[in-house]
Amino acid sequence: MxxxxxxxxxxxxxxxxxxxxxxxxxxxxxxxxxxxxxxxNTKTWKESTDSEFEIKKKRIEALYDCPPEDGRVICVDEFGPLSLQPYRGKGWFQQRRPKRLRATYTRPHGVKHLLAALHVKTNQLYGHSSKSKKHADILRFFNVLRRRYHRSERLYIILDNFSPHHHHKVKAWAKENNVELVFTPTYASWLNRIECHFGPLRKFVLEGSDFRQHKDLASAIQAYLRWRNKNKRIHIFYL
Structure with missing residues (x-):
């Protein structure tokens, strides 16, 4: 310059x-x-190299615009890893008296992940804490989602190309349980509507926090999800 x-x-x-x-x-x-x-702020962007980008994109947009009458459209993704550490943030404090957070150099408590789902029609968010996000964890979460709705209702689950999502056991489970897995194009996870909900979750639960136990962090996340589902009209989206 x-x-x-x-x-x-x-x-x-x-x-x-x-x-x-x-x-x-x-x-x-x-x-x-x-x-x-x-x-x-500058932002990064990666163009999709998927040869079927337009086909997959139109399929997902059609599910959003005209949800099938025979079932429900559910967006699924993982949020994390979540570690027990002080998270810097912003808040309202007396002048020159900002909140002080401890500094940490070792984190012996490991990490957890949030497996989350968004019901597109009702705009309801659900989440479950998990130690890992392997295909077995994905299957447990899918079973929880399946039990929420009558088995005659087909579930259209929109998800990205994370390798456990493509596991043969996950795909076999989907066929057996009246579920269609709808994958976003490569490098186009932004087509998954649940993505824009993780920004507010990070801002209002993690930023400025210092949880000492994973159960406390999980409880805070669940409390936020309950609040958010009751106050959808005033919810602010951060991309």
Whole structure:
């Protein structure tokens, strides 16, 4: 950028560069506003290389737009790993008296994972804590989902290409239990609507927390899910 070793500009650096170019620094904000330029976080993006991208995408969009009358559309994904550590965050505190969290250098308690599901029609979220996310864990969670609905209702489960999802035992279970596994295209997990719900979960449960036991973290997550399901209209989505 103008031969300077920056990846981005702060207002102070813009001001300094503008003064060297004999530009009045006080109008920098005006110029930025008129150009509709705001200070934003950069994001990564990966294009799907799936040869059947359009076919799979249209199939998932059709399930969202016109849910089948013979069943229910469920989005499934895993959230984690969840470790017992202080999570930095933001909050409202007295001036110059921010909340202090302990520092940790060893984490001997291992990790857990949240297996989560979103019922598209009712917009209800469900989750179960798990020590791992192997195919056996996925099957246990799927059995819980299957028991929530009458077996005559077909479940259309939208999920990504995580290898345990493709395990032959998982696919065999689906055929035996009136379940259709609908996989997102490669590198296109954003088509799974449950993805946008993990941001608020991370923000309102993890950020600023310091749980000492996994059971306490799991209880906090369940409490948030119950609150969220009762207050869907005021729920804020973070992508």
């Amino acid at each position: 103008l031969g300077l070793p920056f990846t981005h500009w702060s207002l102070a650096k813009l001001k300094e560069a503008a003064e060297k170019k004999k530009i009045v620094s006080s109008i920098i904000r005006v110029i930025l506003d008129e150009a509709k330029i705001t200070y934003q």
